[in-house]
Amino acid sequence: DQQVKQNSPSLSVQEGRISILNCDYTNSMFDYFLWYKKYPAEGPTFLISISSIKDKNEDGRFTVFLNKSAKHLSLHIVPSQPGDSAVYFCAATLGSSNTGKLIFGQGTTLQVKP
Amino acid sequence: DSGVTQTPKHLITATGQRVTLRCSPRSGDLSVYWYQQSLDQGLQFLIQYYNGEERAKGNILERFSAQQFPDLHSELNLSSLELGDSALYFCASSPGPDEKLFFGSGTQLSVL
Numbered sequence: 001d002q003q004v005k006q007n008s009p010s011l012s013v014q015e016g017r018i019s020i021l022n023c024d025y026t027n028s029m030f031d032y033f034l035w036y037k038k039y040p041a042e043g044p045t046f047l048i049s050i051s052s053i054k055d056k057n058e059d060g061r062f063t064v065f066l067n068k069s070a071k072h073l074s075l076h077i078v079p080s081q082p083g084d085s086a087v088y089f090c091a092a093t094l095g096s097s098n099t100g101k102l103i104f105g106q107g108t109t110l111q112v113k114p
Numbered sequence: 115d116s117g118v119t120q121t122p123k124h125l126i127t128a129t130g131q132r133v134t135l136r137c138s139p140r141s142g143d144l145s146v147y148w149y150q151q152s153l154d155q156g157l158q159f160l161i162q163y164y165n166g167e168e169r170a171k172g173n174i175l176e177r178f179s180a181q182q183f184p185d186l187h188s189e190l191n192l193s194s195l196e197l198g199d200s201a202l203y204f205c206a207s208s209p210g211p212d213e214k215l216f217f218g219s220g221t222q223l224s225v226l
Contacts, residue, residue, distance in 0.1 A: 004156070036217075043116060043204050043217030044157070089157065100147050100208060100215060101170050104157035 003027045004092050006105035014113055019077040021108050023090030026071065030092040034102065035064060035075050038087040047088075048075070080112045117141065118218035120205050126224045132193040135221045139186055139207030145169070146188040147208075147215060148180055152201035163188060164211040192223070200225045 005024045013019045023033075031052035036044035050057040050064045050073070057064050063076045077084055087109050091102040117140035127133055139146050148160040159172035163182035174180075177195075182188045192199060202222050206215040 002156075041219060043118070043206070043219050045116065045217065046214050091157075100145060100162050100206075100211065101159050101172060102157075102215070103159070104149075106156045 004103050004105040006090055006108045008108050010109040012111045013080050016079045019080045019110055021075040021088050023073045023105055025092050029094055032093050033073050034091045036089040082112050082114050085112045116216040118207050118216050120218035120221050124222045128226055129195055131195050135190040135203055137188045137205030140216055143207035143209050145208045145211050146182055147206040148190050149204040150201045169211055195225045197225050
């Protein structure tokens, strides 16, 4: 039972263009969402998060959008850079008070071509 | 470097054996988490400790156990190993029980 799904295993974009990574969830009780980035041979690192009371959160080149009615969130990276090439995990949890018990998606491998 | 140290980085063992994975959290972090990443699953939450006490449990098998010691390091014990236990095991830590996680680089376990 995959409660958090990232249906695109991989994505390739050109440097300078926008990268859009998508994530769907099934549990309507989730109310806090996070994105993690993972480079090879390293652990995941926190990127950006959003609470369900918001529909957008922005941090520099990274913006996360949340559509609660569709149970869908997306991560936009603008402009994309070769250093952004990594695996991106979407995660959800039941409120920011429980951010340790994360439910992760399968990950999307982003390749940014110079 | 997240500040979370996991040892060993790689571990190869046989079915039926028992292994111990070790995690040292970031200095000052009281909470430790264990996650498993296998090929057919995403990162799956196993268990969380806070200041020596178990705080939350996920889909952790009965063959697996963990503990957090007074010096706050943690160990994950995996016994009666099966081929399907082959995975990347991550430890993460956070200052408190409900704060942002910092992940270690993982222990790659191969059960042959």
